[in-house]
Amino acid sequence: MKNKEIFAGAAAGALIFLALQGVNILPVVFILGLIGIVYYVNFGRRSCNSISFASAERNICSVSFDDIGGQEVAKNELREALEFMKNDEQIRLLGIRPLKGILLSGPPGTGKTLLAKAAARFTDSVFLSASGSEFVEMYVGVGAQRVRSLFEQARKTAEYLKKSSAVIFIDEIEVLGGARGQNNGHQEHDQTLNELLVQMDGISSDDRIKILVIGATNRIDMLDPALLRPGRFDRLVKVDLPDKKGRMHILELHVRNKPLASDVNVEALAKDTFGFSGAQLESVANEAAILAMRDGSDKIDSNHFRSAVEKVMMGEKLDRLPSKEEKRRIAVHESGHALVGELRLPGSVASVNVASRSNALGYVRQTQENDMYLYTCDYLKSRISAALAGIIAEELIFGNRSTGGSGDFKHASDIAKQIVYSGMSELGIISSEDIPGDQLHSAITSILRDVESSTRDFLSNYRRELKRISELLLDKETISGEELRLILISECA
C-alpha cells in the first residue's frame, strides 16, 4: 500500500513539473484516467467482497425450519440431506463423497432463501449469500475472481467465528450457471462458471471448513448440465407454491405477532389466496396491519385482510376516474364475469370490484374450493365462459362491445390452447410442436365460438340478476363472494 502511495505521489509531482515546463500533459492524464477506471472496475470493487470481520456475526442465521410455513416436502428432503452432512465422522469412515451442492428450484418468493438460511442454522454453519448477477461482468476474469473470493471469505468467516462449516447461497444461479457458450460475451461468463465448478470440485471431506453451496433458480432448464452432474449440485429440491394447508401455516406464522379481531378466519383467508407465494402471503399480513393502522384501529379485522389480498394481487388503488357511463359499463362487464363464474363454478368468486387497480378498471377475483392439479374439459370451458361473459354482458345490456374485453380474450384463448394441447379438442391427440398454425387457430376459434354462443344463451336468462348486481356494484364498489351468493340465492328463489 505504501509503495503505491509513494508511486502515486511521485507521478503527480512529475506531471506538475512537466506542466510547469510547458509540456502538454493532457494525453498522459487521459491515459492514466482510463487505466484508473479499468483498475477500479477490475479490482477496486472486489473490495466489497473483502472480509470484514467487524460484521461477521451477521453471517449467523436465526431462521430455523420452524419459521418456514408449508414446504414440508422440501424441508424434509433438505433436512435429510443435511443430517447426512452432520454425520461427519461416519462419512469419513465409509469414504462417502461429501455433499457439495443442493439446488432449490421454484418460483420467486416461495422461501428458497429462508430454506438456505435454515439449512445454515441446522448445520451450525456460517451463511454467505450472493446473487448470480453479482458475478456478471464485462471484463474477463472478474467474475471468476469474485467466485474465488466468495469461497475464501466463507472459509475465513467460518474460521473467525469458530465454526466448522459454511453455507454459500447463490440466488438466481441460472445467471451465472447458464449453459456455456450461449452467452453474449461468453468468454467471461464461461470462466466464471468454470471457476464455480472448480471450487465445488475442490471441496473434500478432509477440509477443515466444510462448504455447502446452495443454489436457487426458477429456470432449471437454463442451467449448464455440468452443474447438475453428480458431485456438484447433488440434490435437487423442488420448492413449489404452497397448497392450502401450506398457505394457512405461512399466514399463521406471519400473523402470530399481530393483534387479530375475532372475525378473522385464517383458514378462509388461505382458501382465498390460491396461487399466492409465501412472500405474497407475508405481504398480505403486513398490508392488513398497515390498513388497520390507517383506520386507527388497534385490531386487524377481516375487511383489512380482504383489502390487503386485493392490493397484493392487483396493486394499489388508482385515482383513475372513468366517466359515469364508462363506470356503468365496467360494472355490467364485471357482473357478467361474476355471474357466469359463480353459476358455472359455484363458490369460485372471491370478490367483484369496480375500483381501478394496475391495468384493470374493474376485476373479479376467482379462487378454488380446493387446490386442483388436473382440469377436465368442462371445467376449462367454464373458465372460458366466465372470461367471455364480461363482453357478452356489455352486448346484452348496451347492444355493443367495448375494448374492455381484449385481456379476457387473451385469457380465454390461452385456456382454449390448453384444451387443444391436452388432446381434448376436435383435433384429438396432437403433438404441440408439429401442429400447423392454421389448424391450431381453427381449433381454438371453434372452441371459443361454441363457448361464446352458449354463454350468450345462458346469460340472456339472467338479465335481471345482471342488472341487480351491477347496480349494487356501482353503489358499493366491491361485492364479496358471500354477498354475491346471497344475492343469487334471493334472486333465483
Ligand code: ADP
Ligand atoms: P425466494 O428466495 O424463494 O424468492 P424468500 O425466501 O426470499 O423467497 O422469501 C421472501 C419472504 O417471503 C420471506 O422473507 C418470508 O417473509 C416470506 N416467505 C416466503 N416463503 C415463506 C414460507 N414458506 N414461510 C414463511 N414465510 C415465507
